[in-house]
Amino acid sequence: MVARVIPVEPFDLVIFGATGDLARRKILPGLFHRFRAGQMPPDAKIIGSARSDIDSAGFRELIAAAIGEFIPEELRPAELVSEFLNHLSYVHIDAMGETGWSELRGILRPEAVRTFYLSVSPSLFGAIAERLSHNDIATLESRIVVEKPFGHDLTSAQALNKDLLRHFDEQQIYRIDHYLGKETVQNLMALRFANSLFEPLWNSTHIDHVQITVAESIGVAGRGGYYDQSGAMRDMVQNHLMQLLCLIAMEPPSKFTSNSVRDEKVKVIEALEPVALDDIVRGQYRSGRDNQSYFDDVENANSRTESYIALKLAVGNWRWAGTPFYLRTGKQLRDRASEIAVVFKDPPHNIFPNKMEGRKGNALIIRLQPDEGITLRTTIKEPGPGGMRLTEVDMDMSFADALGDSLMSQDAYERLIMDVIRGDQTLFMRGDEVEAAWAWADPLIAAWEDANQRPVPYDPGSSGPEEALMLMHRGGRRWRPIGD
Structure with a gap:
């Protein structure tokens, strides 16, 4: 399959924090991919900005090195890299002072889409926004x-x-x-709302439960200072997993517009029932043969911050009454894997007595990483003579196989940046959505802090604490194997 590439309008993209790790690893390589695909207009401007006192030539050298490091050689022909670098310039700016702002204003074009990407600490958001406004750099159409x-x-x-x-x-x-x-996340909406096969079944009458898993095989070494102040709840559940839950549980929007979609997501968060402490499991990884313990990685032997969390949630509305949502995420687990499993109820009447033992049931598995795709688990007759024997098979669609590796090589950042240039906010969080998620998370965090409970230890390379298995077993259910 060949991707349709729709060029965007001429734009001036200013990246604050352009010499930082995120810009080097994701933002600038992603923009190069869009340039290589022909989506960037020939007069696009990418303006780097940071505290580093370098010039445009030095910035181009830095980004050339980043492209060489993070993009495979076969995808970065020298002539294309050179053309892309010609779109780059640099302005040394003091985010908290007055240096560089007038220079930046002078190189921006009034007719281009102005976009300001703040790849910086949140503590600088307000200061940069204020200076963009007061120096007449931001316009009413800026993003x-x-x-x-x-x-x-x-x-x-x-x-x-x-x-x-x-x-x-x-x-x-x-x-x-x-x-x-x-x-795959974007395909959730297409899967649900563009196919009559699934939407009639997307409710508590037919769905037994939903599992959302984001597992990482690495620890927090190298970012322990940040992580110990946040933990799995703040770092992953309140944002990433909450967004996945919203897309699974939301009602069909009246139309496919950014505000209509985000209205329905906010309703899901507001419908979440209070969570009891018994329905939360928090863990910290121990030391292992090849890794230090969580305490060692964060250099805090008294830390009570979780590196793993599992929760049982309930969405209090008509569609999902009685259907639990199980969320889990953690570090130093057995594999790197992210998936959503929608597990359906068994048929109301079993006409195959004694032939259904060990059957796991129908499930729709939506894989987010590492191999993006969708699997539908079904029950069929086992081939061969000897009567009716049942077995389970997976109807599997790997997006890389179905759509081509070239389509699947696109990084999330490059898609989202192009959406910003287009002015499409559908896949971005609205202010009230962020606040609703925190309003839900804060009481949970406060409850376990008041209870003064230590996270339970778990072995690195495992599926997490035993207590998380019991969280599922209490309802007669099991977690899917991580990396299955």
């Missing part, structure tokens, strides 16, 4: 992109929103979550 973490709790998220809204309207603000740029 501003901000990265997570978007707040540490409800109060800080509200403060960040107020800082941005002083200088930009909500329709100009793009709160990016790279999980929503994954091909």
